Structure formats: structure tokens, C-alpha cells
Amino acid sequence: MYDVAIVGAGPVGLYLACELGLRGLSVVVLEREPEAGSVWRAAPLGMRGLMAASLAGFYRRGMLEDLLKVDELEDQPKTLQGVGHFAGIMIDPAKIDVTGMPYRLPTQAPDAVMTDLAHVEQVLENRATKYGVEVRRGQPVTDLTQYDDHVTLRTGISEYAARWVVGADGGRSAVRKLAGFEFVGTEPTFTGYTFQAEVDDPTKLNQGFTTTPNGLYVMLSKTPGHIGVMDFDGGAYDRTQEPTKDHLQEVLRRVSATDVTITELRMASTYTDRAMQATTYRKGRVLLAGDAAHIHSPLGGQGLNSGLGDAMNLGWKLAATIQGHAPDGLLDTYTTERHPIGEWVLDWTRAQVTVLKPGPHGRAMQGVMRDLLDTPDGAQYIYSKISGMANRYDLGSEHPLVGRIAPEFRLEDGTRLADLMQDGHGVLLDFTGGLADLELNSNYRYAAGRANDDLGLAAVLVRPDGVVAWAGDADRNAFDAAAKRWFA
Missing domain, CATH: 3.40.30.120 (Glutaredoxin)
Incomplete structure (x- = not known):
């Protein structure tokens, strides 16, 4: 019997596996996909932004150097570069003074890094296996049964028993459904598309984020042929339908207000802004983390970062519980601390959807947000939120530093x-x-x-x-x- 079975070998599941393996626990990670590193996880389709709070976690565990050594990240500037956006309105790094943020001290960790999921997973899996964690692929979980002192998981070809189970298996989590978690929230207002394609004349499309009367589209110069579109259709065209070249061309033309033609479609995927959250992150011996616990649109780049925050918060608490030195109620603080953060993330993305909605109300909000983001205070506020450094858990103390990520204190002998x-x-x-x-x-x-x-x-x-x-x-x-x- 394992101490912990983690379902899902994405960054959240693997980071949690590292935290548990570091403390000497026996851990197995079950992943439904048969192989690692699909095209959807590698650049450019798998590109994601890691923000300051997440990078601090890698730094504290000695994994930051490995992360930054991977491929194109090795030479990436360590200063703020393209730190993010709010509803497609880019934040100007020149308007952000990181050193002026409360309780901020110099650190070797960057404030933001663009990477891809495959690279993050590679670093984490290397570290997890070093700690003795078993990663087993091609193991889709089909059944789950809770007992007083353990949980069993069936994958169709094998059965696993563990004292605790953590579902980190994405927005359509099998663990969440099998364990009977309540999942509540709001239904979608748009269908989002991300695809790789050749177009007849790329100059017809603007570079970067472009808001239009019919939605938003994205085309990045560093990833030619990688296009994103948000179409406010009420989420009618979701993952139950395969996006065809003709359909994508019709949506792209309508949203961009151009006559651009897709000459070749290589691959495509859809998503929505459905925003849902589990009412609790624990039921008995089963816990949820990452997208299994909360789903939302990718606006603002919070999905990966909030999931890693879940793993950081849960890892040491679950380990202390298993090893018998946890104070009473320690594991329950995982939900009480992380659930409000999940609620904020959902509202953060909902606010951006409101700004982007076609019509006079959305245009009015866009104008307000552009004016705010053009000020140092506005840019600093938005960055402080998306960086994760402004998050504060309510730990019952009035001291303004308690509940926040610790500054990188450095002793006079050089110890950090x-x-x-x-x-x-x-x-x-x-x-x-x-x-x-x-x-x-x-x-x-x-x-x-x-x-x-x-x-x-x-x-x-x-x-x-x-x-x-x-x-x-x-x-x-x-x-x-x-x-x-x-x-x-």
C-alpha cells in the first residue's frame, strides 16, 4: 500500500509528488495518457507563464536552476518581460516597481518566466523519481472506493491501494466525479480556440492581443501560425465537437473583421470560460488540487500558477498528517486557505470576460481598464495580483506579513x-x-x-x-x- 496515490502527471500532480517524496513517503502517480510530452504540452501550444509565487516555490526546493536551464529558458532575461495582461490589455513592465512592493527583498528567482508544460513536467518528474516516486502512464482511473483507513483505485488493468488519494487530473477529473465532490459555478459565455495553421496573408492579422467588436484574437510573432480566438457564442462550440478548417476560418474572419483565409490547419483545440469550483477540497481520504478543484478560462494566466499553489500548500500538510506529527486540524486548513484563492481566480477571470464582452458595456469597461493600466498604480496593482505575491492567507494574525510568502531574507554570513x-x-x-x-x-x-x-x-x-x-x-x-x- 502506498502512502499517497496522485492521479494526474501534470505540473500540479508532479510538484505534489516531489513535496511528498522529499519527506520520504511512498508515492505513485497515475496518468491516463500513455506517453509524456504531447504536442499540446510542448511549445508553442503548451506555452505558459510562471509567475513570482510559483518561481519562489521552485527556488526554495532547489529546482529553479534546472527549470531555467531547459532549452530556450537558459538565456531568457531575468527582468520583467511581458509580465501579463488583463483582458488582452498588456501590462507595461516599465510601470512596475517590483522593489517597491511591500515586504519584497532581492531574490535570485525571476519575477516571471515563459515556459511550456513539457519542460516544467520534465524538471518535476526528474526530481520526483529521484525521491523514489513511481510514475505510471496509461493508467486511466475508472473506479474509486474509500475505506476507513485507505482508498482503492482501479484503472481497468490494475488496482492500487493508498492511505490517501489526490486528484490532480484536470478539469474533467475522474477522481472528483468518482468521489462525489460537488462542483458549482457559472456556465460559459464564449468558446475559445487555439490552433496552428497557415494563413494566406499573416499581415492581415495584428500581432499580440486584439480586441474587436466581436471578441478577441491573439497572434504572437514568436510562435508563427499559433492563433487564438475567443468567440462569444455562449460556449456553444465546445470539446464535444471537432473544430474544422471551415469553421475556424468563419470564426476567425468574423472575430478579426478580416477576409483572412486558412490555407492549412495542423491542429486545433477548444475551451470555454466555464468557471466552476469544488465546494470543498477534501472528502474523507480524497483531496483535489489544480484544475480538478477549480476550472476557469485561461485569461490572466492563473491556471498553472494557482494549481502549483495548491500543491505547495497541501504537500507538507499531508506529509505531516501521514507521519503523525500534524497538529489537530492541519489538513483541514488546506481547504480553508486555498478555497478562497480559487474563488478569487474564478472572479478574476470572470471580470476579464466582462471587459471583453461585445457591445457598449464591454467597450466602456475596456476604456476604463486601459486608462487604469496606463498608470503606475494600476499596472502595479494588476501585476501584484497575477504574480501571486499579493495573496495572503488569513492565519488569525494582525501582522501584515503573516500569511504572505516570506521575503528572501539573507543572513550576513550569506545564507539565504x-x-x-x-x-x-x-x-x-x-x-x-x-x-x-x-x-x-x-x-x-x-x-x-x-x-x-x-x-x-x-x-x-x-x-x-x-x-x-x-x-x-x-x-x-x-x-x-x-x-x-x-x-x-
Whole structure:
């Protein structure tokens, strides 16, 4: 019997597998696809943006260097380049001052990186297998049964037993359906298309994001022939229908208001802005993460990043539960912390759909948003949200740093916070030595020493997911209460 069976070998499932494997648990990852690295996951169709919060996670676990060494990422600038958009309105990096963001310290992790799913999965699977994780492909889950102390999964050709199961198997999650999770939200207003094609005259289409009276289309110069279109048809043309060349040409012409002709269609896929979320992320011994827990349109680039955030939050809590040193209720905080983030992501994408809707109301909202994004405050606000660095869990503390991703503190001896977190433990940074004689917990590291910039703090307790659990002036009672809450 495995400690954990993860269903889905995408970035979310594999990152979670790394977190659990790092702590010595027995983990199997079941993936329905028979092979890794499909054309839909490699560039250009699989291109995604990794934002600051996600990159901080790779950095803390010593995987950032491997991620940036892969192919075209090796020479990618580490400064902000094309940091994102809101409803197709690009954010100007020149208007963003990352160093001016609250509780921000210099870090070796970039603030944004464009990569593709295949590269991310390659890095994560390499690390997971190093920890002894088994990745088994061609294993679509067809049945799930919960017992008091374990769960069984049937794939049609095999049966697996695990103490816990995590569904990270995408928006049409078999685990979510088989375990009976409630999935609620809003129905779609548009059909989105992404396809690779040759067109008769590419100059008829603008480069970048172009909003029109009938929707939006995207054509990027770095990926010739890769076209995206959003058609506000109520989501009528979804994945149940195969998009043909004639249909795509009709939609592209109508949305772009051009007479462009598709001369060759190589591949195409559809999606919608359906926005749904599981009402809880746990039922008994089954948990959900990533798209299995929440689906939405790709507007704003939050899907991959929010899923990785789920994995970071869940990994150490599930490991502590299995290994018997979790405080009471620790695993329940996965839902209470991540569900509000999922709700925000759904609303964030819904807001962008509203801005893009054809008609006078959408045009009015576009004008407002363009004016706001043309200001430093507006650009900074949007970036802070999509970067993930503005997210804050409600951990019951009034201190404004508690619940946020920890700044990259650096001690005067050169030790960085990330150096102390690669083994998956929490960290107590004691800048004044005021907590040196306390009885410490083996589940977090203790590091004392002055910092290059301590942000006016005497000490900081950081959870294994990089979130600040406590910060203050070395108040021993307050620290002890926080440490017991998260580390027992």
C-alpha cells in the first residue's frame, strides 16, 4: 500500500509528488495518457507563464536552476518581460516597481518566466523519481472506493491501494466525479480556440492581443501560425465537437473583421470560460488540487500558477498528517486557505470576460481598464495580483506579513532563506538571538544571525510552503503559540 496515490502527471500532480517524496513517503502517480510530452504540452501550444509565487516555490526546493536551464529558458532575461495582461490589455513592465512592493527583498528567482508544460513536467518528474516516486502512464482511473483507513483505485488493468488519494487530473477529473465532490459555478459565455495553421496573408492579422467588436484574437510573432480566438457564442462550440478548417476560418474572419483565409490547419483545440469550483477540497481520504478543484478560462494566466499553489500548500500538510506529527486540524486548513484563492481566480477571470464582452458595456469597461493600466498604480496593482505575491492567507494574525510568502531574507554570513528550505522543513529565523534558548521543534530549522535587511523584525517563523506563520519582536508566548499551531 502506498502512502499517497496522485492521479494526474501534470505540473500540479508532479510538484505534489516531489513535496511528498522529499519527506520520504511512498508515492505513485497515475496518468491516463500513455506517453509524456504531447504536442499540446510542448511549445508553442503548451506555452505558459510562471509567475513570482510559483518561481519562489521552485527556488526554495532547489529546482529553479534546472527549470531555467531547459532549452530556450537558459538565456531568457531575468527582468520583467511581458509580465501579463488583463483582458488582452498588456501590462507595461516599465510601470512596475517590483522593489517597491511591500515586504519584497532581492531574490535570485525571476519575477516571471515563459515556459511550456513539457519542460516544467520534465524538471518535476526528474526530481520526483529521484525521491523514489513511481510514475505510471496509461493508467486511466475508472473506479474509486474509500475505506476507513485507505482508498482503492482501479484503472481497468490494475488496482492500487493508498492511505490517501489526490486528484490532480484536470478539469474533467475522474477522481472528483468518482468521489462525489460537488462542483458549482457559472456556465460559459464564449468558446475559445487555439490552433496552428497557415494563413494566406499573416499581415492581415495584428500581432499580440486584439480586441474587436466581436471578441478577441491573439497572434504572437514568436510562435508563427499559433492563433487564438475567443468567440462569444455562449460556449456553444465546445470539446464535444471537432473544430474544422471551415469553421475556424468563419470564426476567425468574423472575430478579426478580416477576409483572412486558412490555407492549412495542423491542429486545433477548444475551451470555454466555464468557471466552476469544488465546494470543498477534501472528502474523507480524497483531496483535489489544480484544475480538478477549480476550472476557469485561461485569461490572466492563473491556471498553472494557482494549481502549483495548491500543491505547495497541501504537500507538507499531508506529509505531516501521514507521519503523525500534524497538529489537530492541519489538513483541514488546506481547504480553508486555498478555497478562497480559487474563488478569487474564478472572479478574476470572470471580470476579464466582462471587459471583453461585445457591445457598449464591454467597450466602456475596456476604456476604463486601459486608462487604469496606463498608470503606475494600476499596472502595479494588476501585476501584484497575477504574480501571486499579493495573496495572503488569513492565519488569525494582525501582522501584515503573516500569511504572505516570506521575503528572501539573507543572513550576513550569506545564507539565504531558500538555502534553509530545500529539505522541506519550516524555518525559524532569529535575527537577534532572542529565541535561542527555547525548546525547538525538529520539524523546523533554527537559524540565528543578523540579516542584511530584517525589515524591522526580530524573528520570523516560515512554514514549509514558504508562508510566514509568525513574525514579531521575539515575544516568546506569541511564538510558542504559532509554532504549536503549525508544528505541534
